[in-house]
Structures are given as C-alpha cells and as structure tokens.
Amino acid sequence: MLILNSKDSNFKIGFAEILQRAKLDITNLEPKVKEILDSVKNSGFLAIKEQISKFDLWNPTCENDFIIPTLSMKEAYENLDSTLKEALHVAYNRIYNFHSKQMPKTWLTFEDNGNILGQKVSPIQKAGLYIPGGKAAYPSSLLMNAIPAIVAGVEDIIVCTPAPENKVNPLLLAAMHICNIKHAYKIGGATAIATMAYGANFLDKVDVITGPGNIYVAIAKKLVFGEVNIDMIAGPSEIGILADGEFNTEYVALDLLSQAEHDEMASSILVTTNEPLAHEVSKLIESNLQNLPKKHIAEQSINNRGAIIIAQNLKEAISLMNEIAPEHLEILAENPLEILSEIKHAGAIFLGENTPEPIGDYIAGPNHTLPTGGSARFFSPLSVENFLKKSSIISFSHQGILELGDKCAILAKNEGLDAHKNAILARLHKKD
Amino acid sequence: MLILNSKDSNFKIGFAEILQRAKLDITNLEPKVKEILDSVKNSGFLAIKEQISKFDLWNPTCENDFIIPTLSMKEAYENLDSTLKEALHVAYNRIYNFHSKQMPKTWLTFEDNGNILGQKVSPIQKAGLYIPGGKAAYPSSLLMNAIPAIVAGVEDIIVCTPAPENKVNPLLLAAMHICNIKHAYKIGGATAIATMAYGANFLDKVDVITGPGNIYVAIAKKLVFGEVNIDMIAGPSEIGILADGEFNTEYVALDLLSQAEHDEMASSILVTTNEPLAHEVSKLIESNLQNLPKKHIAEQSINNRGAIIIAQNLKEAISLMNEIAPEHLEILAENPLEILSEIKHAGAIFLGENTPEPIGDYIAGPNHTLPTGGSARFFSPLSVENFLKKSSIISFSHQGILELGDKCAILAKNEGLDAHKNAILARLHKKD
Numbered sequence: 114m115l116i117l118n119s120k121d122s123n124f125k126i127g128f129a130e131i132l133q134r135a136k137l138d139i140t141n142l143e144p145k146v147k148e149i150l151d152s153v154k155n156s157g158f159l160a161i162k163e164q165i166s167k168f169d170l171w172n173p174t175c176e177n178d179f180i181i182p183t184l185s186m187k188e189a190y191e192n193l194d195s196t197l198k199e200a201l202h203v204a205y206n207r208i209y210n211f212h213s214k215q216m217p218k219t220w221l222t223f224e225d226n227g228n229i230l231g232q233k234v235s236p237i238q239k240a241g242l243y244i245p246g247g248k249a250a251y252p253s254s255l256l257m258n259a260i261p262a263i264v265a266g267v268e269d270i271i272v273c274t275p276a277p278e279n280k281v282n283p284l285l286l287a288a289m290h291i292c293n294i295k296h297a298y299k300i301g302g303a304t305a306i307a308t309m310a311y312g313a314n315f316l317d318k319v320d321v322i323t324g325p326g327n328i329y330v331a332i333a334k335k336l337v338f339g340e341v342n343i344d345m346i347a348g349p350s351e352i353g354i355l356a357d358g359e360f361n362t363e364y365v366a367l368d369l370l371s372q373a374e375h376d377e378m379a380s381s382i383l384v385t386t387n388e389p390l391a392h393e394v395s396k397l398i399e400s401n402l403q404n405l406p407k408k409h410i411a412e413q414s415i416n417n418r419g420a421i422i423i424a425q426n427l428k429e430a431i432s433l434m435n436e437i438a439p440e441h442l443e444i445l446a447e448n449p450l451e452i453l454s455e456i457k458h459a460g461a462i463f464l465g466e467n468t469p470e471p472i473g474d475y476i477a478g479p480n481h482t483l484p485t486g487g488s489a490r491f492f493s494p495l496s497v498e499n500f501l502k503k504s505s506i507i508s509f510s511h512q513g514i515l516e517l518g519d520k521c522a523i524l525a526k527n528e529g530l531d532a533h534k535n536a537i538l539a540r541l542h543k544k545d
Numbered sequence: 546m547l548i549l550n551s552k553d554s555n556f557k558i559g560f561a562e563i564l565q566r567a568k569l570d571i572t573n574l575e576p577k578v579k580e581i582l583d584s585v586k587n588s589g590f591l592a593i594k595e596q597i598s599k600f601d602l603w604n605p606t607c608e609n610d611f612i613i614p615t616l617s618m619k620e621a622y623e624n625l626d627s628t629l630k631e632a633l634h635v636a637y638n639r640i641y642n643f644h645s646k647q648m649p650k651t652w653l654t655f656e657d658n659g660n661i662l663g664q665k666v667s668p669i670q671k672a673g674l675y676i677p678g679g680k681a682a683y684p685s686s687l688l689m690n691a692i693p694a695i696v697a698g699v700e701d702i703i704v705c706t707p708a709p710e711n712k713v714n715p716l717l718l719a720a721m722h723i724c725n726i727k728h729a730y731k732i733g734g735a736t737a738i739a740t741m742a743y744g745a746n747f748l749d750k751v752d753v754i755t756g757p758g759n760i761y762v763a764i765a766k767k768l769v770f771g772e773v774n775i776d777m778i779a780g781p782s783e784i785g786i787l788a789d790g791e792f793n794t795e796y797v798a799l800d801l802l803s804q805a806e807h808d809e810m811a812s813s814i815l816v817t818t819n820e821p822l823a824h825e826v827s828k829l830i831e832s833n834l835q836n837l838p839k840k841h842i843a844e845q846s847i848n849n850r851g852a853i854i855i856a857q858n859l860k861e862a863i864s865l866m867n868e869i870a871p872e873h874l875e876i877l878a879e880n881p882l883e884i885l886s887e888i889k890h891a892g893a894i895f896l897g898e899n900t901p902e903p904i905g906d907y908i909a910g911p912n913h914t915l916p917t918g919g920s921a922r923f924f925s926p927l928s929v930e931n932f933l934k935k936s937s938i939i940s941f942s943h944q945g946i947l948e949l950g951d952k953c954a955i956l957a958k959n960e961g962l963d964a965h966k967n968a969i970l971a972r973l974h975k976k977d
Contacts, residue, residue, distance in 0.1 A: 203949070252956070320922045339778040342920075367964065367971050374962060401964075406963050457670065461936060462937065463939050467945065468940055468941040471965035471968050472939065473937070491773060502890075503928070504891050505892070505894065518904075520635050523629055523632045525907060527629060529839075530803070532802040532837055533906060536903050540796070
C-alpha cells in the first residue's frame with residue numbers, strides 16, 4: 114500500500130494525485146448514456162425491452178413483465194431466516210427513527226401589522242428509487258432510500274432494479290415487503306433512470322430519483338437533472354481514517370479493507386500521526402487481504418487507490434482530511450468528539466474504535482447514501498429533505514402593504530420594472 | 546389573451562399545451578455552452594478575455610481588470626439617493642430575518658447504551674453568486690443570493706456579473722457594499738459559471754453556484770452540476786393567479802402584467818371560477834399593456850404564453866393550478882389560508898389581494914429565486930440550505946456494538962460483503 118510522509122519533498126505531488134483520482138470522469142461515456150435515455154424517451158417499451166435482453170438476458174414480452182408482484186415480496190419475506198428477518202426489522206426501525214428526527218416543519222411568523230410570512234414543507238408526490246442488483250443485491254440500499262421517502266410522506270414510491278435472468282434477489286424482495294413497496298419494476302441501469310425520469314405507458318414520470326448505481330446510472334442521473342431532481346452524483350465509495358495515538362491496528366486495517374472490497378475504484382485512506390501504526394496497518398492489510406472472497410477487487414483498490422499518509426501532527430492530519438473531504442470518515446483519537454468541530458467536510462463521521470464504518474452501512478440509523486469524490490464539500494447525506502420541497506408563504510395585510518409598498522415600488526422602478534411598480538402602487542391607490 | 550374554459554371539449558389539449566410550453570428546451574444550445582466551459586477550463590484568462598471582448602465590448606488586459614474594487618461599491622453606496630438607500634436596507638433586514646428563521650441546527654441524540662447519533666450542519670466554504678447585468682441590473686438578485694449565504698456563515702462569497710462596456714450598475718454596486726461583498730468580478734454568462742466551477746489563477750473553484758441568468762447560464766449550471774452544487778435550473782418566470790370570487794380586476798390584471806414584463810417567454814396564467822372576471826381581466830390587460838415601457842416584451846409574453854382558464858368550481862381550479870405548479874402563485878379567495886393546505890406545488894404563495902407578487906420580489910423577506918417550469922414539484926426556493934451541508938455523526942459505545950454488531954454482520958454477510966462483516970466481528974472478538 115502506498116505510504117506517503119508529509120515531510121517528504123514530493124509529498125504535495127503525491128497528495129494532489131490522491132485528491133485527483135477521486136474524481137469521476139464521465140465525459141467519455143456521456144454520449145452513450147444519452148443515446149440510451151433518448152431511445153427510452155422516444156421508443157418506450159421497445160427500448161426498455163432491448164436493453165433488458167442485452168444486459169439482463171431475458172425477454173419481456175409486454176409491459177406487465179416488468180412488474181415485480183407484491184406477492185413475491187411477501188413470499189420472500191415469509192421465507193426469510195428468522196435472524197435475518199429480525200436484523201432487517203431492527204435496521205428498519207433504527208433508520209426510521211433517525212430520519213424522523215430530520216423532518217422539518219412548516220412554520221409561519223406573524224408581524225405586528227398583520228403580515229404573515231412562512232415556509233410550507235410538503236412531500237414530493239412521486240419518488241423513484243434506483244436499487245442496483247446484478248452480481249450482488251443490496252437490501253440495505255432499499256431501506257436507506259425508501260425509509261426517508263416514507264418518513265417524508267411521499268405518496269408514490271417507485272422502485273427499479275435490474276433482474277438478471279429475470280430473477281430478483283429474495284433478500285431485496287423481503288426488504289421491499291418491509292418497506293411496503295407497491296410499485297417495483299425489473300428495469301436496471303440508465304434505462305431505469307430514463308423510464309422514471311420521462312415516464313412510460315405503465316409508469317408516470319417521477320419528481321425525484323435517488324439511489325446508488327454504476328457510472329452509467331450516475332451519468333444518467335446527471336443528464337435527467339432538471340427534468341427531475343436527484344439526490345447526488347455518486348462515484349466509487351471511500352473511507353478516510355484519521356488516527357491520532359495508539360489504536361488497535363487490526364481494526365484500522367479491517368475498516369480500510371471493508372471499503373476496498375466494494376469496488377476496484379474504491380479508495381481507502383489512512384491519515385495518521387503515528388508512523389509505526391502506519392507500517393503495521395500496511396502489513397495487516399496485506400495479510401487480511403488474502404482470505405477475502407472479494408480479494409481480487411480489494412487488492413486492486415488497495416494497490417491503485419489506497420494510501421497511508423503520515424502527518425507530522427494532529428492539526429496537519431485534520432487539515433489533510435478536510436482536503437480529502439471523504440465520504441466516510443473514522444476518527445480515532447483520545448477524544449474524537451473534540452475533533453468533530455474541526456472537521457469541515459465529510460459525508461458521515463464515525464467516532465472511536467467501537468464505531469466501524471460498516472455499522473453505518475446497515476444498522477446505526479443515519480443514511481449510507483453519502484457524497485463521494487470530495488463532494489462532501491457541498492452535498493449532504495441522503496435524507497428526508499430529498500423527498501420534500503418547500504414553498505414560501507407571504508400574506509400581507511392592508512397595513513403591511515401601506516407600510517412597505519413605497520419602498521418596494523422604488524426598488525422595482527430602479528430595476529426598470531414598471532409593471533411591478535404599478536401593481537404595488539395600485540394597492541396604495543397611487544400612480545407614479 | 547387566450548381564454549380557455551374547462552368545460553369545452555378541446556380544453557384538455559389546450560391545457561396540455563400550456564403545461565408543455567413552460568419547459569426549458571436546452572438540447573440545441575448545449576454543445577455551444579459546453580464549448581465555452583471547456584475553453585475556460587483549458588485556457589483560463591485568454592478564454593474569459595475573449596468572451597468579454599465579444600459580449601461586453603471591453604478588453605481586459607490582465608486578470609486584475611476583472612476585479613470590482615470594494616471602494617467602487619462603497620462610493621456607489623455613498624452616492625445613493627437616501628430613499629433608495631433606505632429601501633435597500635429595509636429589504637436587506639427583512640430578507641435577513643426571514644432567512645435566519647430557516648437556519649437548521651446541528652443535533653445529537655443519545656441512546657441509553659451510550660451510542661450517539663446526530664447530524665452536523667456546516668456552511669459551504671466557498672459560494673459563487675451569479676448576478677445578471679447587461680440591459681438591466683438587479684440589485685434585488687444580489688440581496689436574495691448573498692443574504693442566505695451570509696446567514697449560513699459562508700466564508701468566501703464570490704460574485705460574478707457581466708459589465709457591458711466595463712461598467713457595473715451603481716445600484717448593484719451599492720447592494721454589494723450593503724452585503725459586504727469582498728470578491729466580485731466583471732465576468733458574465735456561461736463564462737462566469739465556468740470560472741467559478743473550475744477556478745482560475747485569480748479565483749479558487751467554488752463549492753456552490755447560485756443565481757439567475759439566461760438560458761446559457763442555466764445550461765452552464767446544469768453542465769457543471771456535480772463538479773459543484775447548484776441551486777436549480779431556472780427558466781423564464783411565471784405567475785399563476787387562482788381567483789375564486791369577486792376581486793379587484795385591476796389588481797389581477799396588473800399582477801399578471803408584472804410577470805409578463807420580465808421576458809417574452811414569461812408566462813402569466815389566471816385560473817378562475819368567475820367567468821365575468823376572466824373577461825374583464827383580459828380587457829384590462831390589453832388597456833394596461835399600452836403604457837408599459839416594456840410593452841413590447843409584455844405583449845409577446847401575454848399573447849404567446851399567457852392564458853386565462855375558467856374552471857367550473859374551486860376544487861377544479863386548485864387541481865389545475867397544482868398541475869401547473871407555478872413559480873409564483875397568488876391565491877385570491879375569501880379565506881386564502883384555508884386553500885393553502887390543498888396547494889401541492891408552488892415556489893412562493895401570495896395570499897390575498899394585499900399581497901401582489903412584486904412585494905415578494907423585493908421586500909417581503911422570502912427569497913425571490915424560485916423553481917420554474919413546473920419544477921416546484923421538486924425544487925425549493927433558494928434558502929440557507931443551499932449554502933449548508935450536513936454530515937451524519939455516529940459514535941457507538943462498547944455496549945452499543947455488542948448489542949447491534951451481530952445483526953449488522955448478518956446483513957453484511959448476506960450482501961456478500963465479508964470484509965464489512967469482519968470489521969464488525971473483530972469488535973465482538975468473534976470470527977465467522
């Protein structure tokens with residue numbers, strides 16, 4: 114694993130490279146994805162069917178074939194092993210509780226002259242959740258996307274997921290049952306994003322699309338943004354571990370590996386003030402890699418996109434981590450809460466060695482859909498806010514317009530907007 | 546002005562056309578805008594200079610020429626007419642107060658076993674505000690974009706605005722002084738968006754770009770989304786007026802016209818249950834149009850994109866308005882607050898005839914940057930939220946990981962993520 118020391122002369126170049134490689138380059142694939150979107154928009158069923166035949170290796174004969182029956186969700190749930198069932202329910206409840214705390218309220222304020230100002234919060238009407246399928250199935254992604262929508266009060270929740278060889282993973286089906294999903298379709302990739310964004314005969318267009326996916330899905334989401342809202346454009350997963358002091362090096366190594374097994378492009382970065390720990394973690398990563406079922410993926414990730422950075426002091430370590438702005442940040446320090454206020458950018462922050470990152474992927478409660486590639490500088494974790502929108506409320510009293518009308522008319526006039534001015538002055542029974 | 550009656554047989558077609566024309570078609574201009582963005586990204590100063598020479602008709606000789614000195618803002622402010630100065634200050638204070646009420650707080654919750662979960666709210670570090678200039682200057686847009694950023698606590702606020710013939714409107718300069726803007730540049734259009742999104746020698750890249758603009762600006766914002774966050778993709782302005790009962794028809798006509806003067810593409814739509822009012826408003830629009838300085842613009846807007854819709858009852862009127870999902874919605878009814886709960890989608894809602902839409906453009910307090918083209922279904926008004934981001938906080942106690950670790954490990958294992966499972970089991974001193 115690459116080890117950089119911030120006191121080395123070429124450190125800046127090496128660190129800049131680490132920052133750079135987190136970026137998602139989408140320019141090459143964009144035309145191809147645009148073609149898929151256009152074909153779904155223009156040809157509907159036929160285009161969807163074609164993509165499914167090609168990638169999922171089955172042949173839908175009519176639009177009903179896309180539907181995942183709610184009965185199959187129920188059956189999958191009932192056939193579930195009881196410990197797994199309980200784990201899913203505990204996860205559901207904890208995620209539900211956390212997201213309930215995020216729920217903003219409609220508010221009104223009253224001015225002495227009778228004016229009312231406020232902000233109305235209302236749910237998005239139709240949300241489309243994209244849940245990857247294929248080689249692995251991710252029931253946790255369904256929980257993490259559906260629950261905030263449920264808490265927000267979304268009326269119609271649509272799920273799309275690819276079904277290779279026309280099969281949907283039973284665990285994903287069971288999770289759909291737990292989330293009470295009524296409308297799910299066996300459509301994957303950019304095709305699914307297009308179907309939800311533009312609508313089709315069998316599906317009204319949605320207002321918001323959320324959910325993870327490969328680079329095709331990410332590009333498709335960027336392209337349909339504006340037509341619908343989206344949560345974020347997500348790239349490969351990342352972890353940054355900030356370790357200041359003495360820690361269980363095996364924990365550190367295992368947590369770095371847990372990110373690396375996601376994707377060859379995933380990135381695991383340790384920033385530490387403890388040089389011996391750096392070297393020990395590096396060795397433990399090598400040895401623990403060997404027994405992983407996903408060794409091939411994790412090895413590529415560690416070799417090409419992993420790094421251990423030795424910082425000279427905690428202040429420097431924090432500053433480097435803020436530049437990385439990682440999706441997941443573990444803080445291992447004597448008093449991690451103390452460091453929290455100095456963390457400027459991170460998707461989710463895991464404090465102390467009892468909080469391994471995977472606990473946040475499944476069961477802690479906060480969302481696991483997080484900004485990647487440095488975009489924690491400006492994107493937030495998926496939350497109920499992604500399934501809500503706001504409207505401003507303005508109600509002026511007669512007294513209110515008398516008090517403020519003139520000032521408003523002056524501003525309108527000075528912006529050259531006479532009709533604006535006229536509308537105000539009419540209320541004051543004045544002409545200019 | 547087009548008058549449609551919902552009981553007419555061809556109403557559905559006419560109404561569908563009205564809904565359709567609100568959409569912003571950006572496909573044609575996208576390659577051109579992409580070219581501008583790429584040239585700024587690759588050539589920096591030279592590309593910016595070229596665009597300025599071409600569109601703003603002056604020749605910057607070095608990067609310092611882009612800078613708007615804070616001294617010029619101060620001078621413009623000091624030279625301001627006192628009533629105008631007061632109006633700007635009243636607007637500033639009211640907008641500041643309203644946006645302060647939007648400010649979310651960091652929160653933590655504590656579980657009995659010692660786990661801590663929470664959500665950290667922190668300001669965006671660098672925000673770029675785009676303020677249109679050119680034919681007209683919009684100091685109100687500066688207030689509406691800068692104040693939420695100020696309330697959010699953004700460290701670096703950058704303003705870009707075009708300066709035709711190297712001149713910036715004094716009122717805009719004065720507004721910059723009031724907002725204490727320290728970094729402003731005479732760069733406009735897609736060029737400005739690219740400069741802020743990618744950075745340049747004289748300007749670090751920003752994290753978020755907000756602000757209105759023409760279609761080039763809208764497309765540029767869509768293209769840089771992901772590289773930075775943006776507020777929304779905004780099209781031409783719209784008003785919907787819902788009138789149920791007897792109202793001052795002149796007010797209705799003037800409010801519709803106030804939207805029409807913005808842009809030939811602006812859209813003013815009245816939905817009313819009162820047929821005689823419909824016809825009278827139509828006449829009053831014709832007569833009031835004649836004296837407007839912006840008659841040419843307003844006339845095209847009214848003729849091509851304006852409409853009066855006669856609904857058979859209030860319920861239908863509300864339902865049609867929800868389909869329109871207008872940027873600005875005026876509700877004229879006996880008890881407008883009662884109708885509020887039935888409004889599903891609108892950017893800003895103006896209640897009663899003392900609340901003409903222009904009051905919200907300048908001085909009421911809520912933001913005037915609002916979702917257009919039906920996107921009120923999923924976008925919200927510009928707010929402090931656009932200048933904040935959140936990080937989840939997870940801190941597990943030893944007891945916490947003992948209680949939940951096994952359930953988490955089961956879920957990870959069933960998703961085929963063994964390294965995730967290992968990281969958890971290590972904390973439980975277990976192996977699988």
